[in-house]
Amino acid sequence: MMNRSEWAQKAAAAALLVLLAACGGGDGKGEGDGEQANDSATAAAAPGDTGAASGAQPGQTANNLPAGPTTQLPPNELGRIMVLEYHRTGSPEGEFVRTLENFRKDIRTLYEAGYRPVTMRQVLEGNIDIPRGTTPVVFTMDDATRGQFYLTANGEVDPNTMMGSWMSFKRENPGWGPGGMVWCILPAASHPSNFFGETKDRDTPREQREANIRKKMEMIVRDGHEVCNHTLYHARLDRAANDQQAQDWIGIGEDSIKAYLPQDYDIVTFALPLGMWPRNKPLAWAGTYRNGKRYENKVVLEVSGGPSVTPWDTRWDPHSVDRFIVGPGQLERQLQRWEQDPTNRYVSDGDPRTISYPATMAQYLNRSALGGRTPREVAGAPAAAAPAAGGAQPAAPAAGGTTGR
Template identity: 35%
Template sequence: MINNLTKAAAIIILSALLTACSINTEAKTANQVKQEESNIQNISQNVAEKIEDKPDNSSIIPNEAGKIMILMYHDIGQREGEWVRTPENFRKDLQTLYDKGYRLISVKDYINGNINVPKGTTPVIITFDDGTLGQFNMIKTNEGYTVDPNCAVGILEDFNKKHPDFGQKATFYVYYPVPFRQKDLIDLKFKHLTNDGMDIGNHTFSHENLRNLSKEDIQKALGKNVLETKKYLPDYEVDSLALPYGIKPKLENLKQYVVRGEYSDIKYENKAVLLVGSNPAYPIYSTKTKTDAIPRIRASEMNTSGTGLYDWLEYFDKHPKERYISDGDVNTISIPIDKEKEINKDKLNSKEVILIK
């Protein structure tokens, strides 16, 4: 239905056209005038339809207590596999997310509650584990180096040029000694990513399985990663961890060192610890969120468990009220009134909560 604003716009356009075309009508036949009036009516109707077709988010009810998908990718390569997405399929993923009203934020945005996406859209987070060449490859040219258009970073940057409202944020969980597999380009790549607004996270120093490590070895695995990253980015805060294999230490009293610890005078703190999960997360300020065990969704179509990206997209298509819907204001948190008890007020960072009846 065309709203009042649309009707007004159509009337204004119609009036202007009628005025312009009524000059010297005396010199025209009645049939000519009738035909022109018919043309004007068609033009007015087309304008009104175009205005109506433009998405109107004014009636969408925000739900900023809803679920957020944190997607887990590994490699981007030429052959699709359980842990590999082809460039074509990765582009398809981005286009599908965009068309369904999802917009990119980073893990740092999530941690800080800085979910700044347009009204009526849903935040989504893309993460990459392992720091592979397929994620970020650079090609040497006569002028220096350029980003491979078929690696993940190149695809994200190109998609953002075509759809700037989608964003190009992502978080890369790397390990050492050679993240992204081009030894001489680590510094260049790290600076490129952070200048792009993308994140670098902790994936231990050498992809250690934390299950049976001692207190000292856990802190070494995590602290040494931060120490190495700071060699390239001295002022950068590494504040999240993707657990290798999704595995925590076996002993309960050692799990605290996954969150914070110290190695060689370097203190680390992981404000978010990501699992190899299979379901969406809740916002950082939700009472349902455990920051040391945040689930992710595997972005693979070869996942037969029914818990992959496209399974959840279908789920949210059928249950739209369960997904996070932005109110368009980064300084407020708008939630249905029955969700008030799900908000941890200690994690609101001075944001105003708006209850929707």
């Protein structure tokens, strides 16, 4: 398996090996449309891009990053993890719109409260290597919209995008760590979700459009983020005419994204458009398309449901991972819930070789999923904050979600 620096060395060379992608043939259909887009590209399936857990000492990470702000809570690696869900930037805010100012505020608030970004691939593999006293958080970016990732005329990342804001914060706060965003891409949707399109496809010469896409994908891989499939152009899987069409929307979508990735990059995460499953539900996990080609999604992201359990929990199901839409006030309320009752918050022990948990969580430990890690029961489980006199009880630890993208 390759590490991140090796990915950086391979990214440029990989561009010579890619095929043309689906969005190169003109505008695809918009989100939720029922017709298949015109063009799609193919690419070979490839092995994964993971790194093995290392021998970091407690309180350190394998990459020796500064710890930054942490919590004093005792370790609980059977606690829950927020998988955050973002879509567009803009104003006014709504369920699927976050102002850039508040996105930046989200990052800073989480960092200062002891949270650190990880990808879904890292969660799936149990490779959660963050400092002692910190909590993993996954940022998923749905739909590949313009405001998420835009290049200026000189080819630099626009600082007034989600990616630009992330890069700026990381430069100022190296303890935030590398990578951490999961980009769930629509390769053949219409503007503004046309593969991070900066203009409508017809308004940008194809060669320039493809060069921009390729550069962005190389940056995502180089900087340790994760690429996720969100289907070809966001058609609802429950409205597919038949099983084969549902499989084509998933499989051809993956191919069209892989056309811009190193040949040995394995896409393991899939986000359900609008949270809708195909009528034959297992087709979201694996299927065939294009004369017998196969896809396999090891992680399937739901749209809502609140914080998720960890891969060492008996309740963990990677084929149905809850997410948390960052709508107005939602993140703030969830953080307040965990401040009032931290018993369900994942807190790292700083050692990727061990899984620490309080005795109260022992019933949920899945020993067969530890993969050689050492389970360690710890004392001092956090207690829920007492409610104020005459006040309400603390809210439940898992925030409820709403249906959406």
